Amino acid sequence: MAGVRVANINKHFGAMKALDDVSLDFADGEFFGLLGPSGSGKTTLLRVIAGFLFADSGSVVIGDQPVERVPVEKREIGMVFQNYALFPNMSIADNVGFGLRVRKQSRAEIARNVAQALELVQLGHLGERRPHQLSGGQRQRVALARAIVTQPRVLLLDEPLSALDKALRVDMQIELKRIQREVGITTIFVTHDQEEALTLSDRIGILKDGRLVQTGTPHDMYHAPVNEFAAGFLGEANIFKGAVGASAMTLADGSTIRWADHQQDARPPGAIAVRPESVIVSAKRPDEHPHMNCLKASIRQKIFAGPTVTYLLEWQDQPIKILAKEGEMKDIPDAGDVWINWPAEKSIAIPAG
């Protein structure tokens, strides 16, 4: 097991810059989520770490070994592919044992290790089946068992859960986390699903246009995004912009909003973001309060989703999204003007520039 360090990675595909000076440390045993929209370079970075692609410049170190020029076959990595990539011509046991056969283990050793790996993913009884006889979730587990049975130094997952339906995906997230904890392997996974990244990762890195935007724990990333993109991509955010004063921002409609002092950078913020669940809707104008921000907006739509209700509003032609627990906000009209308010400490000050 080992940590991974990539430094100053650049990668072009023709004229397109896929990775632009990316540097990242993955700690030993860490579960790291690479998050970004499609085309952000997250899969390219994973394939550079795996060794399928060689970077134009920059270094990749696994453990203490620089591997920039080491091909994938010699990197001792385990990888799980989006479509699982199980060998259809082999049984489940042979699939899992393939990497061990490459390593010239004896028949008995292979059988023992395969059984152990299948036991870990709770599929000990399915060794004789063929991949096409398994459900999506089972195939996913087989792919995982196959990737870790060779005791690789790093486990790489390329959108591992995106082919599963939602209910199964949540189960597999829990399962994946359990297995990763049990094996203790450094794991890097790529996803475009922010909820998945938040749930699974010890740390997250957000990529955009081949650049690393921000890294941090899910909690830090959610509560202190470094820019509008990070705020909007990890979770949802209502962004407000206006003339920034010493401790308040004056918006286009003349109202002012405040942020908590402890958040304040040395520089004034470039924008204020508010998470949909931080905002309260009220039919009447609430009493003035120095620590409450209050805006007049109009309701466009109310979406009932069982435990939660989403309100879509409009303020100064800007869409506003508010998320409430069912039954939490009463007497809200289905349309018309209302007041939206949130405490100053829920304002997220986004650094300028």
Added chain:
Amino acid sequence: MSSTLARRDGLRAATMISPAYIWLTVAVFLPLAAMLFFSFLSEAPFGDREWFVTAANYMEFFEKGFYLKLLVRSLTLGLVVTGFCILIGFPCAFVLAKTIKGRWREALFLLVILPFWSNSLVRIFSWAIVLRGNGVIDSVLDLILPFEVSVNLMFSYPAIVIGLVHSYLPYVILTSYLALQAIDDNLIDAARSMGAPRRMILWRIIIPLALPGLIAGAVLIFVPVVGSFMEPRILGGRSGTFFGTVIEDQFVAVFNWPLGAALSFILLGVVLLILAVSSPVLRRAQ
């Protein structure tokens, strides 16, 4: 009620299927039946020649070792040509399917199927020009090499094999290409991530998964090559006597249609037998 419905459905199905069956009857079954009938006659039933029903034509095959020897020779030729086609065609198909992308692939694909567009007789005669003494190969070698050489492949077994391989190569390339293209590149990446060397990936993953295409191509080549007569005759000269040329002689030169028909059916039977015997092996491979 339900029985009338079923009857109407049956009628409709029959109407839909009947063109296929009529076509099969006219194009395949009737000529084959006529040939089968001929093969049991003593004389071709033309003009006012006397004929009677006999199994003598089939007996002749078994009585004269000559025919059996020729049959074995034709089957061997089929195996050799199929083997060369696979050896050359599979790597070509692999490069086409997995290495080359975009417009280059289309261009190369066109080159592969180009021979299909030319007349086979023209193809064979152009090979004759290339292979004969003082021909293209001979002249080019003479130009390059400092010493005098004389290469005359014409009218030899190698000439027949070259001509046949050239004619049938596209089949194995096309079928293998389709099978190879269906193999997910991620499978190869997955094997590489587990440290598998190239040779292991080829033998454990690519060839097993491409086997159905490879076998389809092999069957498409083997069956017509065993019965081939044009290439052996033109490129083989005196060494070009095979089962197919003997059958052709019966129809064209000797005018002994019943014997030709009997030999054809023996060939058909042997080929079907070979496919039947090997089919369990082939099915397991798939």
